[in-house]
Amino acid sequence: MKTQEAVSKIISLLKGDEVVISANGFISRELHDTGDSERNFYMIGSMGMAPSIGAGIALNSKKKVVVLDGDGNVLMNMGALATIGNLKPENFIHIVIDNGVYESTGSQKTVSPTIELENVAKAAGYTTTVKAETIEELESALVSEYTGPVFIRVMVEAGKREVGRVQVSPEEITERMRKYLS
Amino acid sequence: MVDTGEFLAKLTEKGFNFYTGVPCSIFKTLIRKLEQEDFKYIANTREDEALGFCTGAQLAGKKPVMVMQNSGLGNSINILSSLDLLYKIPILMLISWRGETKEDAPEHWVMGESMTKLLDSIGVPYFIFDSLGDVDKATTELEETGKPVALIFKKGSLE
Secondary structure, eight states: OOHHHHHHHHHHTOOSSOEEEEOTTHHHHHHHHTOOOTTEEEOOSSTTOHHHHHHHHHTTOSSOEEEEEEHHHHHHTTHHHHHHHHHOOTTEEEEEEEOSEEGGGTOEEOSGGGSOHHHHHHHHTOSEEEEEOSHHHHHHHHHTOOOSSEEEEEEOOOOOOOOOOOOSOHHHHHHHHHHHHO | OBOHHHHHHHHHHTTOOEEEEOOOGGGHHHHHHHHHTTTOOEEOSSHHHHHHHHHHHHHTTOOEEEEEOTHHHHHHHHHIIIIITTTTOOOEEEEEOTTSSTTSOGGGHHHHHHHHHHHHHHTOOEEEOOSTHHHHHHHHHHHHHOSOEEEEEOTTSBO
16 A cells, blocks of 8 residues: 555545644645645644644544554654543544655654554553554544544555645644634 | 732633643642643643644634743754744743752753743743733733743742
8 A cells, every 4th residue: 555545545534524634744745635625734844743733633622633644753752642542532533654764854764663553552542543454454444433542553655756745834724724623 | 929829810811721731840839730620731741742732722722821841842842843833823831940040950051041042042932920910911922923922930930
């Protein structure tokens, strides 16, 4: 599975009224490429913070929050797993697209191949954790409607494609998300 | 010296309604009250993570506060510069001033000396807390700029 396929599959299975928070780098670019929407919060910097931002929303909104994270990102802020596992927001789905590399900076290796990230999340208190190695497993995890916090680790191939940068300004992303959530 | 209960009542009066943070001994009484009373205080693992939670809460309509020791400003610089200042997210940061003088422990000396310069250089407005009026000033600044604002607490400024 490629990152593009994983992101497209995830977005195609949403109902439409969710909030989607995407990690910096190619994950935000891929999300943007599936079609821009006011429900998307593209995090272009602040590496590691996507689940923290998502949990801050999930605790204060009835909407379902879907976080599109990466392995490098989640490894940078593993403390967030502890906080989220403790607070247990039910409307929170944390999807880690794991390609084993820091793709945006030149595909340097991450340590994710030696870490069972889904088990880290389970130990931290996530209610359901899944490792999806095929598109069918990803789909099955997404349509199961588990009560959150859910953690889905999606194994994808390394290798980026040409995909444009996010074209919405940070201030615009903020303003439209506030409006969307109000 | 301001009573902690009165300080929290002032924050409530100003509309603040989401509390996160990482402790400092200067905020011992404040955090105990936040934990025991109906503030739903979230104990984060790091200061940048607390800023992430405040960011989400603010997008969802809350008025967030984070509590931290100034050592945690070091952990927060990237998130302030590439998230909250960039995306314009107003967050009230309550920051203790460890290392204000060399009488404090040595691990606080460098940050104690540099804190206000760091805030100045990345563009976070700050006020040194002395009375409840400073909460008014910080709130006005927060609302006018739409950016994070710091209130700095010396040892003994809250009881």
